[in-house]
Amino acid sequence: MSTDLKNTIFSVNIFNTNTSQWERYTLKGLEPMPKAENLSVYELADYSSDFDKLYTTYIFTDTKTLNQWNNYRKAIGTPIRITRAYCSVKHNKDLASKYPGQVAKYSQHMAGKAFDMVPYYGNITLEQMYKIALSYWTFVEPDYSSHVHGDARDPGSPYYPIVQYGSQNVYVATCQDALYYNGYLTLTDIDGIFGDITKTQL
Ligand SMILES: [Zn+2]
Numbered sequence: 414m415s416t417d418l419k420n421t422i423f424s425v426n427i428f429n430t431n432t433s434q435w436e437r438y439t440l441k442g443l444e445p446m447p448k449a450e451n452l453s454v455y456e457l458a459d460y461s462s463d464f465d466k467l468y469t470t471y472i473f474t475d476t477k478t479l480n481q482w483n484n485y486r487k488a489i490g491t492p493i494r495i496t497r498a499y500c501s502v503k504h505n506k507d508l509a510s511k512y513p514g515q516v517a518k519y520s521q522h523m524a525g526k527a528f529d530m531v532p533y534y535g536n537i538t539l540e541q542m543y544k545i546a547l548s549y550w551t552f553v554e555p556d557y558s559s560h561v562h563g564d565a566r567d568p569g570s571p572y573y574p575i576v577q578y579g580s581q582n583v584y585v586a587t588c589q590d591a592l593y594y595n596g597y598l599t600l601t602d603i604d605g606i607f608g609d610i611t612k613t614q615l
Pocket residue numbers: 497522527528529562563
């Protein structure tokens with residue numbers, strides 16, 4: 414990859430689902446991801462191997478997702494390579510135009526809730542990874558031919574849960590990212606808090 418992700422400075426935003434507060438960090442790619450085990454910040458970067466592009470240095474996810482990762486990683490017991498984690502609206506739109514019909518319109522990657530994973534050293538098979546994933550992620554895609562997709566979606570919502578004025582979570586950030594993509598908000602307005610600026614632009 415041409416981008417030096419390990420030395421890139423990222424804005425890391427983690428929604429703590431226990432306290433319902435955002436926790437924000439400024440970290441280099443090679444630094445450990447807060448609240449996570451065996452995970453570096455750059456592994457969650459919105460980097461596209463398809464377009465050889467780092468879409469944004471802003472990352473968001475939540476503790477529910479990181480807890481599912483922690484428990485899954487522990488159960489696997491060997492390194493895992495993450496091929497896609499957080500994926501911005503712009504990135505997802507580009508993928509959808511490159512792979513028509515193969516990219517989800519309501520991707521959990523756009524909410525920082527999903528990991529695409531493959532074996533790192535080949536000492537475990539995709540099928541083994543898939544079977545173990547079923548016990549640790551809220552949702553696992555049935556097709557594991559190229560990677561295992563696990564996500565921590567809201568089980569009550571087939572796509573995204575409803576957000577409204579006053580809501581705080583990763584889905585608010587996804588909504589703000591869509592407004593940013595369409596020119597209604599600036600990048601710094603993406604804070605995952607549904608306040609007056611977001612309300613005005615909807
Ligand atoms: Zn995926």
